[in-house]
Amino acid sequence: MRMVNPVATIEPESVKPASRLTSLEGIRLGLLHNNKMNGDTLLRLIAEELQRAHGVGSVQLVTKYPPQKPARKEMLDAVAAQSDAVLNAIGD
Amino acid sequence: MHRETTTPFIEIANDVDAGEFIYERGWTDGLPVVPPTEARVAACIESLGMDPDAVLGAVAPGGGLATVEKVAANAVMAGCRPEYMPVIVAALQAMMDDRFNLFGVAASTLGAAPLLIINGPIRKALDVNCRTNLFGPGWRANATIGRAIRLILMNIGHCIPGELDRGCFGHPGRFSFCIGEDEEGSPWAPFHVDRGYSATDSTVTVFAGEPPHTVDNCSAKTAEQLLLTIADSMRHLGSSNTIGQGAMVVIINPEMRETLIKAGCTKAGVKQFLYQHARRSVADLKRVGRLSEAVLHYDIHVDTGTEYVPLKTIMTDYETVRPEDERLMLPVVRAVDDILLLAAGESGRPISVVLPSWAGCDQTLAITRSIGECVECRV
Numbered sequence: 001m002r003m004v005n006p007v008a009t010i011e012p013e014s015v016k017p018a019s020r021l022t023s024l025e026g027i028r029l030g031l032l033h034n035n036k037m038n039g040d041t042l043l044r045l046i047a048e049e050l051q052r053a054h055g056v057g058s059v060q061l062v063t064k065y066p067p068q069k070p071a072r073k074e075m076l077d078a079v080a081a082q083s084d085a086v087l088n089a090i091g092d
Numbered sequence: 093m094h095r096e097t098t099t100p101f102i103e104i105a106n107d108v109d110a111g112e113f114i115y116e117r118g119w120t121d122g123l124p125v126v127p128p129t130e131a132r133v134a135a136c137i138e139s140l141g142m143d144p145d146a147v148l149g150a151v152a153p154g155g156g157l158a159t160v161e162k163v164a165a166n167a168v169m170a171g172c173r174p175e176y177m178p179v180i181v182a183a184l185q186a187m188m189d190d191r192f193n194l195f196g197v198a199a200s201t202l203g204a205a206p207l208l209i210i211n212g213p214i215r216k217a218l219d220v221n222c223r224t225n226l227f228g229p230g231w232r233a234n235a236t237i238g239r240a241i242r243l244i245l246m247n248i249g250h251c252i253p254g255e256l257d258r259g260c261f262g263h264p265g266r267f268s269f270c271i272g273e274d275e276e277g278s279p280w281a282p283f284h285v286d287r288g289y290s291a292t293d294s295t296v297t298v299f300a301g302e303p304p305h306t307v308d309n310c311s312a313k314t315a316e317q318l319l320l321t322i323a324d325s326m327r328h329l330g331s332s333n334t335i336g337q338g339a340m341v342v343i344i345n346p347e348m349r350e351t352l353i354k355a356g357c358t359k360a361g362v363k364q365f366l367y368q369h370a371r372r373s374v375a376d377l378k379r380v381g382r383l384s385e386a387v388l389h390y391d392i393h394v395d396t397g398t399e400y401v402p403l404k405t406i407m408t409d410y411e412t413v414r415p416e417d418e419r420l421m422l423p424v425v426r427a428v429d430d431i432l433l434l435a436a437g438e439s440g441r442p443i444s445v446v447l448p449s450w451a452g453c454d455q456t457l458a459i460t461r462s463i464g465e466c467v468e469c470r471v
């Protein structure tokens with residue numbers, strides 16, 4: 001018996017990785033919060049630890065809306081332009 | 093589980109049990125399926141008159157490409173007849189509309205399912221059930237069209253339970269969730285006419301819904317009592333509608349419709365009554381901790397008694413219950429027409445069902461598409 005494979009292929013999106021940082025000392029850290037409960041708490045705790053242990057400089061929290069949809073490109077572009085590194089986390 | 097995606101055809105020996113083979117490949121919803129042989133799939137493609145390699149789009153959450161051939165293969169496995177294909181294609185296109193937000197609907201922990209509502213002449217042509225046991229078994233079109241959508245989500249959208257499908261409970265509509273409206277049994281305008289289509293059009297509407305909640309009040313003596321009972325069921329604090337004002341499906345059976353119509357209720361009047369009574373106060377929401385900083389971002393409105401204003405413009409504190417919070421009311425839908433009122437089901441008692449939305453009005457919308465209209469697709 002010859003069957004049609006019902007499972008579809010996925011066209012992976014090609015993404016060029018950001019250049020790697022050699023140090024976290026004094027960097028501008030962006031936090032991208034998905035707007036679910038406690039996601040911001042998790043991000044802030046990690047940011048505080050990175051500041052304490054690795055000398056991270058400024059921290060900026062950005063909250064996306066609505067939480068059930070991907071962040072808009074304008075938001076991602078803005079946070080990328082204002083940060084040397086961005087930390088993303090999901091709470092729920 | 094190994095799910096081969098690159099081999100277009102798979103051949104098995106005659107002594108291999110096809111049902112077991114398919115189950116082991118992870119192609120099923122857990123129930124037996126019809127093997128998608130080339131001949132069966134070709135018959136489904138032929139009924140559409142489309143190129144088998146035509147791409148209808150990428151299906152969330154995994155983003156697999158829905159070629160006509162893949163869609164047909166899943167329809168065959170679900171047990172569909174070839175003539176069901178235009179309904180499946182229209183429903184899939186509606187689900188891929190960005191406003192529906194299939195990514196969230198399919199993957200969310202809340203575990204909703206796309207409900208398909210079929211209207212127009214195609215219901216009769218395909219024998220779509222609109223009355224007895226509306227959400228239950230017994231009708232091939234309802235059972236297999238709804239099931240095809242689930243198999244497409246799993247096999248093309250890679251929406252696998254426990255992987256990209258993160259539903260905490262899911263619900264039975266995730267096997268199949270497809271109904272028709274009882275247009276002939278109701279003097280009210282059909283649902284798709286409410287949404288701007290002609291009564292002679294055939295349409296499918298997709299709505300990201302919770303399971304049906306039965307609303308029963310056999311001892312009610314008036315239309316008002318019946319409608320107040322429905323409104324009460326629409327406004328429970330655990331529903332996403334309470335803080336998101338998404339759409340809500342309300343379905344009324346023939347016996348209750350008769351009572352309402354005898355009392356002089358129009359369809360618009362029923363919707364308006366439900367809009368006015370299916371509400372919760374800000375005080376109620378605060379008492380159970382339903383309001384939070386996150387909710388203040390939502391595009392929802394409060395009735396202050398004199399006007400509707402965005403919630404975020406009046407909220408300074410989402411925990412302390414103030415006396416004025418008792419009179420600040422949040423309707424469970426954004427607007428009257430977000431109550432998606434349908435005539436369906438069977439008589440036997442005056443009964444109805446309500447289906448709350450998966451999420452708020454700025455996170456998902458019900459989408460209606462014509463069945464059989466020109467399909468814009470890329471090849």
